[in-house]
Amino acid sequence: MKTASELFDVRGYSVIVTGGASGLGLGCAEVLAANGARVTLFDMNAERIRRESARLRGLGYDVEGRVVDITDRQALDRAFDDSVASRGGLDVVFANAGIDSGPGYLGAWVGAERPRIAAGALENYSDERWNRTIDVNLNGAFATLRAATRHLKPRHSGRIIVTSSQAARRCEPAIGMAYMAAKAGVEHLVRNAALELATYNITVNAIAPGMFATNIGGGHLMDPAVQRQFAGAIPMHRVGVPADLYGLALFLASPASAYVTGQYIGIDGGFLLGPAD
Numbered sequence: 327m328k329t330a331s332e333l334f335d336v337r338g339y340s341v342i343v344t345g346g347a348s349g350l351g352l353g354c355a356e357v358l359a360a361n362g363a364r365v366t367l368f369d370m371n372a373e374r375i376r377r378e379s380a381r382l383r384g385l386g387y388d389v390e391g392r393v394v395d396i397t398d399r400q401a402l403d404r405a406f407d408d409s410v411a412s413r414g415g416l417d418v419v420f421a422n423a424g425i426d427s428g429p430g431y432l433g434a435w436v437g438a439e440r441p442r443i444a445a446g447a448l449e450n451y452s453d454e455r456w457n458r459t460i461d462v463n464l465n466g467a468f469a470t471l472r473a474a475t476r477h478l479k480p481r482h483s484g485r486i487i488v489t490s491s492q493a494a495r496r497c498e499p500a501i502g503m504a505y506m507a508a509k510a511g512v513e514h515l516v517r518n519a520a521l522e523l524a525t526y527n528i529t530v531n532a533i534a535p536g537m538f539a540t541n542i543g544g545g546h547l548m549d550p551a552v553q554r555q556f557a558g559a560i561p562m563h564r565v566g567v568p569a570d571l572y573g574l575a576l577f578l579a580s581p582a583s584a585y586v587t588g589q590y591i592g593i594d595g596g597f598l599l600g601p602a603d
Contacts, residue, residue, distance in 0.1 A: 417579075423463075471486060488533070494510040512532065560597050
């Protein structure tokens with residue numbers, strides 16, 4: 327019988343986290359590194375990579391960073407190859423990188439009202455915004471899974487965790503349309519990859535956050551006033567913060583989740599259930 331510490335032991339694991347220098351990706355990186363994993367942050371923001379890698383190393387964690395734009399497929403493949411060579415292997419991949427450049431067609435609550443925002447309306451939605459959001463959030467997730475599989479499949483083991491969103495299942499008009507469509511696609515991508523890779527002892531699961539304070543959607547949920555407005559729609563009466571992902575990220579990366587695959591696991595304070603008050 328394994329103890330809890332054995333079930334959740336990720337010491338020595340080699341981990342790659344895309345979009346790892348901020349928000350939810352950084353939260354996943356923090357908890358894995360704090361528990362002994364060797365973590366590599368992929369992010370396109372060089373300054374964040376430098377700052378967060380240095381901060382985590384200052385805590386005594388084994389963390390390095392690489393500047394990678396996941397929409398550059400050849401660069402992404404090279405970064406995987408280089409990281410695997412440097413780390414001596416690969417055990418866990420968090421396909422987390424995601425963007426949305428602005429709001430949807432409804433704003434946050436102002437009193438009892440939610441004002442309409444012309445810039446986020448369907449008729450004003452630009453090709454540039456749609457294509458960029460799909461390319462990062464959906465195509466980028468596919469490219470990350472493909473790169474990860476090339477290294478995990480020969481080993482017949484591994485964990486792939488993809489950041490989706492409760493916006494894949496519930497319309498939230500404060501979020502851009504392309505983001506919601508991309509995350510819905512990610513959900514089915516995860517199921518298909520999980521089915522294909524199960525025979526190789528590779529699990530593929532999705533984390534589906536609700537309202538979290540990150541840079542997504544222009545970072546509107548970083549504003550405490552906006553957080554208070556949205557908290558009224560969440561049964562637990564608060565938005566999430568990256569630390570709320572620690573337990574779930576550790577579970578999905580560790581031996582504790584060895585028989586869990588193809589799942590879409592919500593972490594949202596009850597947001598998908600509907601208002602409780």
